[in-house]
Amino acid sequence: MIGIKTYIGNVYPLQFCHVAHAQLYKRSLPKWIQDEVISSSKTSPQERLKRIRQARLDLGYDNSPWIHESGLSIRPEPMSGIAARIIDPPTLHFHLPGHNSPRHSISPKNDTSWKGAWDVRARTFAVAGRIVNKVGLINFAGMKEQETQRFYRDLRSILHEHGIVIHDQNPFLQTQEPAGVDEEWLRHWVQYHPADLIIAILPTNAPDIYRTVKRFGDVEAGVVTQCVRHGKKFDNQYLNNLSLKINAKLGGVNNYASGLEIFQQKNVIVFGADVSRPAAGLQPAIASVVSSWDDYGCQYMAQISIQPPQQEIISDLQKMVYEAVRFYFSQRTKRELPLSKRLPGAILFYRDGVSEGEYAAIAKEEIGSIRRALQQVVVEISERFNLQPPPQIPKLTFIVVGKRHHIRFFPDILSPQDPMNAADQTGNCRPGLVVDRDVTNPTEYNFYLQSHAALRNSTSRSSHYIVILDAINISPDLLQSISYALCHVYARASRSVSRPAPVYYADLVCRRARFHFDTEVATHLDYASDASGDQPFNIEHWKSHFKDIHVGMKGMMYFV
Incomplete structure (x- = not known):
C-alpha cells in the first residue's frame, strides 16, 4: 500500500489524502532546484551596488514622514572611505614546515594577482596518507568495464x-545494479573482497546508494570510501580534486600554511563547532565538534551528538571537549613527547x-x-602522573563565525590609482581583506x-x-592572520575558502551525521511531516537508532 506514514506509525492511504493549497515548503529543496536558485542569485559587484x-x-x-520626524536621514550613497587593509596570504608548504624548498612551496606574498587558488598537479602532498594494499571497485552506474578500468588506472x-x-x-x-544493495550486501561483499579503500561509481542521481555506502564505511566497517558520480568528466583536474579528498581520508595532509606554527609552539588545539537544526518536523538537532590533534591545525577528529530540535546550545559539549583533549594527549603520547608537551596550552x-541574540x-x-572539561582533564592527568604542581588549565579564546549578515564590501575602483590595489579581476575585493572599524560593533571585539x-x-x-x-590574549593582527591561514588548509579544495577549515569541517560532519541513523528512522530525516508541537519529542527514541562512528575511523577525516 502506498500512503503517508506519520511519526507514530499510522499510515493513511494515498487515495484519501489531499494536498492543501499554498503551503510553505520548509524542507530542503531538491539539489537541481538549489543549483538553479544559486545560479540565478549570482550578481556581479557592479550590478549589486546598482x-x-x-x-x-x-x-x-527621502519622502518618509517617519524618517523626518525621527530626525534621521539616509545617505544617498553607500559608505565610502572605510578603513580596510589587505593582509598577506600565507606561504603554502607541500612538505613539513621548516624544510624550505622553492619546489615544494607557493609564496603569494606581495602578489597582487593572487586569486586565492593554487595548482596541485605534479606536487607531492605534504604528508601522504597511509599505504593502500587492496582496493574494492564497485560500479553501480553500469559503466563499461574498459572505461571503469581506465578511470582507475x-x-x-x-x-x-x-x-x-x-x-x-x-x-x-x-558491476552491480543499485536496486537491492544494502549494508548486508556490502558486508557480504567485503567479507570475500577485503579492501582498505572502496571506490563506488554511482549513477547521476542516487542518494540512497550513496547513503548506504557511506554508512557502511563510516559506521559499520570502518573502511575508507570514495564515491564518484557517473557522468562527470574524469579528466586530470577532476582526478586531482578527487586525490585531495582521498589523501585526507587516508590520514594525509595536502598542504600546510605558514602562520600556523604557533600551534606547535604553544600546543594549541583548534576546534570547530556547529549545530544543524531541522527546518520542520519532530527531528533531532545535530551538534558536531571537530578538533585538531596535529601540530599545524590540519588533521581533525570529529564527534557528533543529537539533541532536541531547535536547541542551539550544544548540550554534550563538556563531554566532547573532554574526549577531544584526551585524544590529543594520546596522540602526543604515541610520539613520546615530553609530558609538558602532551597537554594543550591553549x-x-x-x-x-x-x-x-x-x-x-x-x-x-x-x-x-x-x-569544566579542561579542568576535568587536567585534574585526571595530574593525579595519574602525580604532577606537582598540577599543569595550568589551558587558556581559551572563543570566536563566533557568521556569514548571515547584509554587509558587502566593494573596492574603490573609481579611485584613479586604486591605492590598495584592492580589486580583483571580478571587480570584488581581493582575498585577505580585513575590516575591523567603521562598520563593526564598537562594543565588541569583532572584524570582517x-x-x-x-x-x-x-x-x-x-x-x-x-x-x-x-583569555589567550591574542592580538587582533595575529588572530586575523591565523584565521586567514586556516582558510588555506581546507582539504577538499586547492583554494582559500570563506571560513576557517574547522568551521567547514563541523558543517560537513553535521551533514554526514544523517547517515548514522538506521533505516527505520532515516526516511524521517528527509520526509518527516510538519507535525505540530502537540506530539512530545522523544530524544531517547532517536538515540536508540543512532550509531556512532566506527572505532577504526576515530581521528580520521572520513567526512571530507
Missing part, C-alpha cells in the same frame, strides 16, 4: 604523483551558526562547559575577513568574526 542604490530610491526614504597514476601508494594495480571490479574555538547564552553555557576569491559574476560575502572570550 541594485542597492536603486533600493534606496524605491523605499522612498588514471586515478592511481595521479595518486602516485602526489605520493600516495596504492599497491593494487588490478582491483576486483564488481584552545582556539571557532563556533558557527550563532545569531546575535544568542551570544549571552553561548558565553554562559558553552564556555562554561569547555572550562574576506578570505576567498569570488566566483565569476558573483559578489563576495565576508565572514564576520566575533570574539566572545579571549
Whole structure:
C-alpha cells in the first residue's frame, strides 16, 4: 500500500489524502532546484551596488514622514572611505614546515594577482596518507568495464604523483545494479573482497546508494570510501580534486600554511563547532565538534551528538571537549613527547551558526562547559602522573563565525590609482581583506575577513568574526592572520575558502551525521511531516537508532 506514514506509525492511504493549497515548503529543496536558485542569485559587484542604490530610491526614504520626524536621514550613497587593509596570504608548504624548498612551496606574498587558488598537479602532498594494499571497485552506474578500468588506472597514476601508494594495480571490479544493495550486501561483499579503500561509481542521481555506502564505511566497517558520480568528466583536474579528498581520508595532509606554527609552539588545539537544526518536523538537532590533534591545525577528529530540535546550545559539549583533549594527549603520547608537551596550552574555538541574540547564552553555557572539561582533564592527568604542581588549565579564546549578515564590501575602483590595489579581476575585493572599524560593533571585539576569491559574476560575502572570550590574549593582527591561514588548509579544495577549515569541517560532519541513523528512522530525516508541537519529542527514541562512528575511523577525516 502506498500512503503517508506519520511519526507514530499510522499510515493513511494515498487515495484519501489531499494536498492543501499554498503551503510553505520548509524542507530542503531538491539539489537541481538549489543549483538553479544559486545560479540565478549570482550578481556581479557592479550590478549589486546598482541594485542597492536603486533600493534606496524605491523605499522612498527621502519622502518618509517617519524618517523626518525621527530626525534621521539616509545617505544617498553607500559608505565610502572605510578603513580596510589587505593582509598577506600565507606561504603554502607541500612538505613539513621548516624544510624550505622553492619546489615544494607557493609564496603569494606581495602578489597582487593572487586569486586565492593554487595548482596541485605534479606536487607531492605534504604528508601522504597511509599505504593502500587492496582496493574494492564497485560500479553501480553500469559503466563499461574498459572505461571503469581506465578511470582507475588514471586515478592511481595521479595518486602516485602526489605520493600516495596504492599497491593494487588490478582491483576486483564488481558491476552491480543499485536496486537491492544494502549494508548486508556490502558486508557480504567485503567479507570475500577485503579492501582498505572502496571506490563506488554511482549513477547521476542516487542518494540512497550513496547513503548506504557511506554508512557502511563510516559506521559499520570502518573502511575508507570514495564515491564518484557517473557522468562527470574524469579528466586530470577532476582526478586531482578527487586525490585531495582521498589523501585526507587516508590520514594525509595536502598542504600546510605558514602562520600556523604557533600551534606547535604553544600546543594549541583548534576546534570547530556547529549545530544543524531541522527546518520542520519532530527531528533531532545535530551538534558536531571537530578538533585538531596535529601540530599545524590540519588533521581533525570529529564527534557528533543529537539533541532536541531547535536547541542551539550544544548540550554534550563538556563531554566532547573532554574526549577531544584526551585524544590529543594520546596522540602526543604515541610520539613520546615530553609530558609538558602532551597537554594543550591553549584552545582556539571557532563556533558557527550563532545569531546575535544568542551570544549571552553561548558565553554562559558553552564556555562554561569547555572550562569544566579542561579542568576535568587536567585534574585526571595530574593525579595519574602525580604532577606537582598540577599543569595550568589551558587558556581559551572563543570566536563566533557568521556569514548571515547584509554587509558587502566593494573596492574603490573609481579611485584613479586604486591605492590598495584592492580589486580583483571580478571587480570584488581581493582575498585577505580585513575590516575591523567603521562598520563593526564598537562594543565588541569583532572584524570582517574576506578570505576567498569570488566566483565569476558573483559578489563576495565576508565572514564576520566575533570574539566572545579571549583569555589567550591574542592580538587582533595575529588572530586575523591565523584565521586567514586556516582558510588555506581546507582539504577538499586547492583554494582559500570563506571560513576557517574547522568551521567547514563541523558543517560537513553535521551533514554526514544523517547517515548514522538506521533505516527505520532515516526516511524521517528527509520526509518527516510538519507535525505540530502537540506530539512530545522523544530524544531517547532517536538515540536508540543512532550509531556512532566506527572505532577504526576515530581521528580520521572520513567526512571530507
